[in-house]
Amino acid sequence: MTVDFPGVRALDRVSxxxxxxxxxxxxxxxxxxxxxxxxxxxxxxxxxxxxxxxDNRVVRFRQPQEAIAHGVSMVHQELHLVEALSVAENxxxxxxxxRGRLGIRLDRRAMHARAAEFLSMLGAEIDPRASAxxxxxxxxxxxxxxxxxxxxxxxxxxxxxxxxxxxxxxxxLLALLRRLRDxxxxxxxxxxxxxxxxxxxxRVSVLRDGRLVAEFERYDGVLRxxxxxxxxxxxxxxxxxxxxxxxxxxxxxxxxxxxxxIALEDFGARGRSAGISLSVAEGEIVGIAGLVGSGxxxxxxxxxxLRPSMGRVRVDGTVVQFxxxxxxxxxxxxxxxxxxxxxxxxxxxxSTVNCTLPTLDRFASAMGASIATKRERVTTERWIHELGIRxxxxxxxxxxxxxxxxxxxxxxxxxxxxxxxxxxxxxxxGVDVGAKAEVYRVIAQLADAGMACIVVSxxxxxxRGLCDRVIVLRQGMVVGELARARLMLPDAEEQxxxxxxxxxxxxxxxxEVS
Amino acid sequence: xxSLVNSSSTPLAASSRIGRLFERxxxxxxxxxxxxxxxxxQGGEFASVENFxxxxxxxxxxxxxxxxxxxxxxxxxxxxxxxxMLVLAAALGLTLTNELIARxxxxxxxxxxxxCASVLCGTLAGSINGALIVFGRLAPFIATLGGLVAFRxxxxxxxxxxxxxxxxxxxxxxxxxxxxPFWNFQNSAGKPLTITYATMMFLAIAVIxxxxxxxxxxxxxxxxxGANETAARYAGVSVASVRLRTYIIMGALAAIAGLLxxxxxxxVSTSQLGLGIELDAIAAVVIGGTSLRGGFxxxxxxxxxxxxxxxxxxxxxxxxxxxxxxxxVKGAVIVLAVLVQRSRA
Numbered sequence: 001m002t003v004d005f006p007g008v009r010a011l012d013r014v015s016x017x018x019x020x021x022x023x024x025x026x027x028x029x030x031x032x033x034x035x036x037x038x039x040x041x042x043x044x045x046x047x048x049x050x051x052x053x054x055d056n057r058v059v060r061f062r063q064p065q066e067a068i069a070h071g072v073s074m075v076h077q078e079l080h081l082v083e084a085l086s087v088a089e090n091x092x093x094x095x096x097x098x099r100g101r102l103g104i105r106l107d108r109r110a111m112h113a114r115a116a117e118f119l120s121m122l123g124a125e126i127d128p129r130a131s132a133x134x135x136x137x138x139x140x141x142x143x144x145x146x147x148x149x150x151x152x153x154x155x156x157x158x159x160x161x162x163x164x165x166x167x168x169x170x171x172x173l174l175a176l177l178r179r180l181r182d183x184x185x186x187x188x189x190x191x192x193x194x195x196x197x198x199x200x201x202x203r204v205s206v207l208r209d210g211r212l213v214a215e216f217e218r219y220d221g222v223l224r225x226x227x228x229x230x231x232x233x234x235x236x237x238x239x240x241x242x243x244x245x246x247x248x249x250x251x252x253x254x255x256x257x258x259x260x261x262i263a264l265e266d267f268g269a270r271g272r273s274a275g276i277s278l279s280v281a282e283g284e285i286v287g288i289a290g291l292v293g294s295g296x297x298x299x300x301x302x303x304x305x306l307r308p309s310m311g312r313v314r315v316d317g318t319v320v321q322f323x324x325x326x327x328x329x330x331x332x333x334x335x336x337x338x339x340x341x342x343x344x345x346x347x348x349x350x351s352t353v354n355c356t357l358p359t360l361d362r363f364a365s366a367m368g369a370s371i372a373t374k375r376e377r378v379t380t381e382r383w384i385h386e387l388g389i390r391x392x393x394x395x396x397x398x399x400x401x402x403x404x405x406x407x408x409x410x411x412x413x414x415x416x417x418x419x420x421x422x423x424x425x426x427x428x429x430g431v432d433v434g435a436k437a438e439v440y441r442v443i444a445q446l447a448d449a450g451m452a453c454i455v456v457s458x459x460x461x462x463x464r465g466l467c468d469r470v471i472v473l474r475q476g477m478v479v480g481e482l483a484r485a486r487l488m489l490p491d492a493e494e495q496x497x498x499x500x501x502x503x504x505x506x507x508x509x510x511x512e513v514s
Numbered sequence: 515x516x517s518l519v520n521s522s523s524t525p526l527a528a529s530s531r532i533g534r535l536f537e538r539x540x541x542x543x544x545x546x547x548x549x550x551x552x553x554x555x556q557g558g559e560f561a562s563v564e565n566f567x568x569x570x571x572x573x574x575x576x577x578x579x580x581x582x583x584x585x586x587x588x589x590x591x592x593x594x595x596x597x598x599m600l601v602l603a604a605a606l607g608l609t610l611t612n613e614l615i616a617r618x619x620x621x622x623x624x625x626x627x628x629x630c631a632s633v634l635c636g637t638l639a640g641s642i643n644g645a646l647i648v649f650g651r652l653a654p655f656i657a658t659l660g661g662l663v664a665f666r667x668x669x670x671x672x673x674x675x676x677x678x679x680x681x682x683x684x685x686x687x688x689x690x691x692x693x694x695p696f697w698n699f700q701n702s703a704g705k706p707l708t709i710t711y712a713t714m715m716f717l718a719i720a721v722i723x724x725x726x727x728x729x730x731x732x733x734x735x736x737x738x739x740g741a742n743e744t745a746a747r748y749a750g751v752s753v754a755s756v757r758l759r760t761y762i763i764m765g766a767l768a769a770i771a772g773l774l775x776x777x778x779x780x781x782v783s784t785s786q787l788g789l790g791i792e793l794d795a796i797a798a799v800v801i802g803g804t805s806l807r808g809g810f811x812x813x814x815x816x817x818x819x820x821x822x823x824x825x826x827x828x829x830x831x832x833x834x835x836x837x838x839x840x841x842x843v844k845g846a847v848i849v850l851a852v853l854v855q856r857s858r859a
Contacts, residue, residue: 306748326750335748343748346741348809357738357749360731368731413749 011036012210013050018155018186023177025197026190028207029240029402029432034190037207038157041188042074043067065094073153075144075161081132088115088128091147118146122176137292138169145176156180158189162196163430166292166458167497174200192432194236195461198223206239214239237433248437249465250444257281257468260317261452262303262333262421267311269295269302273476274310280421280452285443287467288456291500295476296456297338300423304328304335315421329358334414338425338456340403344410347399351391354398354409355380359416383412388438404435411442422446425456440466460493472499537855541803541818544851548825555833564701567709573824574716575600575771576791577817580798581716581723582767584816587799588727589760590740590808591647591654595661596768596795597788598669599639604772604782605669605678607632612681625685633769639665640765644758662792669784678782690777712774719767724813736760741809797844798823801851822847 011033018024028034039045040052043061051058054070061067064074081090088111097114099107115128124142126135135143141161148156158177162170174196181187181202191197197204204216204223216223216236259282268274273295280286290296302309305322312319315331322328325335337343345354356363356376363372363379377394384391387408391401398406407427414422427443428436443466447453457463463470464487472480480499486492536543553565570577579596586593611628615621639661646657672678680686693710701707727733735756738746747753776782800806801822802815823844830840 324750324752325748326752329750337748342742343744346738346745346749346809348741349737353734353738357734357746357751360734364731369726369729371729371731371734373729 011040011047011207014207014210014212016205016212018188019203020154020184020186021181022202023181023187023189023200025201025204026188026207027192027194027197027204027236027240029404029434032207032240032432033210034207035159036210038074038159038188038190041067041072041155041157043072068151068153071152071154072157073148073151073155074157074159075141075148076159081135081140081143083131083133085132086128087119087126087130087132087135087143088112090132090143091115091118091128091150093147095150114150115146118149119143121149122146123172123179138165138173141165141173142176145180153185155186155188158187160190160192160430162191162193166500167460168291168501170196192430193459194433197236204236206236208240240433248433248440250441252444252448257284261315262454263314264303265312265314267299267302267309267313268476269298270308270310272298272307273302273473276311276473276478278471278478280454282420282450282452283447284469285447285453285455285467287463287470288454288473289458289460289463289470289496289500290473292458294473294500296473297425299473299476300335300425300454300456303423304333306335325358329414329417329419332418332420333423334358334417334419334421335423336410336414336425336427338429340406340410340430345398345406347406348397350395351398351401351409352376352380352394355383355413356416358413362416379416383409383416387412387442402432402435403430404432404438407431407435407439408442411439415446419451421452421454423454423456426458427455428457428459428462436462460496463487463496464492470496472496474500474502537803540854541801541815541822541851545818545822545825548822548829552825552829555829563696563699564707567696567707567713569821569824569828570713570716571710572828573820574710574712575774576794576798576824577716577820578719578767578771578774579791579795580802580816580820581720581813582764583792583795583799584802584804584811584813585723585727585736585760586654586764587796587804587806588740588808588811589736589757590743591757591760592796592806593643593658593661593761593764594655594792595639595643595658595665596764596771597791598662598665599636599765599768600772600775600788600791601782601784602639602665602669602772603632603636603769604776604787605672605784606635607769607773608678608680608686608776608782609672611686612678615681621682621685625682628686629773632773633766636765636767636769636772637762638765640762640768641758643765644761647761648754648758666784669782673782673784675785676783678784680776680780682780687777687780690774690779712778715770715774719770720813720817727811727813732756732759737809737811739808740811794823797848800848803851803855819851 014033014037026034026037036045040047043064043066046060046062052061053059054072059070061070061072067073082093085093088108092111092115097107097110099105099110112128119126119128119142122142122145124139126139126142132140132143145156161173165173177187177189177200201223202218205212206214218224260279261282263279264276267276267278276299278286288296288300298307301307303313303322305324305327309321313321315333320331322331322333328335341347346357356379360371363376364370365372380394383389389405389408389412391405398409401409411424411427422443424443427439431439440462443453443455455463455467467487468484470482470487471478472482479502482492482495486495579600583593583596607628610631611624614624614627643658643661646652646660647654650657688711690710690712693708693713695706696709699707727736735746735751738749738751739753739756743753772788775787798819799811799816801819802812802817804811804815826843826847827840830837830843
């Protein structure tokens with residue numbers, strides 16, 4: 001099967017073909033044109049020139065349904081399940097199986113049976129009768145894939161499938177991708193995880209500024225570029241950014257951390273975590289690891305008053321209890337949410353509005369009746385300069401920026417309040433390699449300037465590269481702590497996974513459990 | 515099996531720019547066209563300044579409601595109870611005024627106290643709505659549906675569903691009936707053209723509201739709450755306070771609108787005043803380009819929306835078409851306005 005396609009505004013004369021029995025990874029920085037490409041493929045957007053071929057016939061997808069009818073299905077990054085319906089009903093949504101001559105009576109039994117068939121084909125243990133509302137993100141993704149199979153998809157397109165998954169779920173999903181490939185389907189996936197790409201893709205296409213800049217192909221089990229040299233992650237990254245990347249993680253001078261900025265004592269988010277004791281000193285970066293659902297995010301949200309909490313929080317020695325992020329901000333504690341689109345930013349509002357919202361009081365005069373808009377602009381421009389944000393128009397909706405640049409604004413808006421404690425949840429989710437390095441550099445600089453930083457992350461290399469020590473949470477409890485020296489050992493990631501998934505209690509005991 | 519297809523950027527940008535311009539200024543264009551048509555219909559010599567003045571005067575009180583409704587809609591809510599708050603506040607204010615005059619207070623202080631009581635009543639009704647929505651976690655539609663039914667019922671009970679006539683012979687009606695001369699313009703009878711106090715209040719309230727919306731901390735937070743409540747909460751905005759304030763402002767504005775209407779008639783008909791006015795207010799907001807989903811809106815658009823609705827009613831009366839048709843035309847205009855203005859994503 002060949003799908004050729006062409007120049008949309010964001011894509012300039014790109015030609016690619018996706019073949020059966022292949023996992024084809026499409027990588028590129030944010031804004032490189034990956035999303036546009038996927039939109040064209042799935043029928044959301046039309047190419048302005050050039051054509052799309054399916055089995056060597058020119059086709060036009062005016063709507064997603066037409067793409068699906070041709071066997072091209074997309075699994076979106078944001079899942080689109082109807083929560084009120086059951087798993088089986090979701091899988092057959094729009095293709096309901098009916099019985100009787102009129103074709104209006106739903107054949108529930110047949111749908112459940114076939115849904116169960118698809119799900120077991122995927123190796124997922126999900127009850128087709130369960131409500132979609134109760135699914136975990138990973139399970140919901142499996143249901144999405146089952147939906148594609150139900151529509152007899154021959155080309156499956158995944159948009160950052162592992163971004164929302166924990167390490168273990170991601171492994172399961174990647175195994176599934178391989179299986180789908182082996183069944184003869186063409187699997188296309190977009191990813192920011194280069195490791196994943198190197199390990200699983202048969203073919204890699206690198207986009208940059210809407211052009212196809214490099215292609216890699218796997219033979220003899222090794223990913224090679226056109227000249228046949230074997231390629232590792234660094235080569236991919238280099239092709240993406242168009243320049244050699246410096247070290248992804250900044251080097252920091254690590255000094256003794258004495259003055260405790262924030263301390264949790266027997267702390268927990270009610271119902272989600274408990275008994276967490278942790279102290280973060282001036283200039284220290286402490287990582288929080290754990291699987292999805294381990295209560296990491298909930299605990300952090302409880303600190304700043306977004307959820308009901310238990311236990312005590314001390315900031316600079318005084319016991320505090322924040323009722324809202326605003327309260328926390330006054331005491332110099334800032335929390336940057338993992339969910340940039342839903343919680344961290346107002347995507348429909350402008351960069352300036354987003355940049356100044358948490359500190360709006362500083363720009364208001366006459367009891368809030370007047371906002372100094374000029375000063376707001378100056379401040380926004382200062383952050384654009386300081387963090388190297390690429391932003392053409394300050395008054396355009398922030399959704400027009402790439403993920404990396406949005407993330408920098410999400411950080412900037414809180415730095416504007418000059419916090420002493422910065423809690424960052426998934427600082428580089430959905431952020432390209434180039435911007436990742438810059439985000440790390442910013443966090444390191446802040447710590448060097450004396451800020452206490454807590455970094456929650458699912459990316460283990462990130463925790464290793466950035467943090468002074470890492471706390472591991474599992475089911476809402478601290479199950480281990482890895483100090484800097486331990487993090488430097490080559491098996492640190494494995495150790496983190498073991499702790500997080502509760503694989504070996506004995507081994508956990510061996511490494512500095514606090 | 516690969517084909518290379520040559521292409522570069524598209525002419526799409528130009529057409530979308532016109533689309534965006536239309537999205538922004540379309541209401542104004544529609545208004546000017548309607549205004550021209552209206553003037554033509556009513557005869558060439560019909561002074562357009564006087565035409566305009568009359569329209570503003572007739573629509574001042576619904577305009578004030580619509581301005582408040584704009585804020586409510588931007589916050590992501592809706593207020594169905596405005597007509598009932600309006601009649602309740604007006605009835606209460608007038609009853610108090612009459613009572614004081616009966617006790618031989620001076621007319622001035624009786625009217626002043628009545629007005630204060632009226633606005634206070636509106637504020638209170640608005641805070642009940644707000645409290646139900648913020649603390650009771652009711653959907654705005656439900657909470658204010660309750661208000662729509664309940665507030666009018668209180669007003670009806672106060673006057674046995676009848677009319678409350680003002681005992682203030684000259685002072686109370688000044689608000690809705692008198693005004694100040696407008697430069698040297700004269701009306702068709704050759705007398706100086708006056709701008710009524712009601713019109714002035716409408717315009718002043720609109721200007722202040724537009725300022726607050728685009729330039730104040732409250733306005734900024736209002737838009738943030740409407741656009742994404744969760745994100746606003748995460749950014750440290752006090753969502754409860756913003757929403758509460760919005761419904762309170764709405765209540766106070768409804769009371770002012772009620773005062774202007776009752777002052778114009780110098781009486782309050784508890785079964786008629788403000789009946790169904792909430793739908794007109796919401797229609798004006800929507801025509802003005804404010805998104806019913808919240809998070810985006812503009813007061814000036816609402817003002818234009820009010821005038822468009824007023825003009826349609828005006829044209830239908832004058833052209834001799836049965837007034838029963840006015841609903842059909844209004845309905846078509848509302849739907850058309852939304853169709854034209856919805857953003858082409």
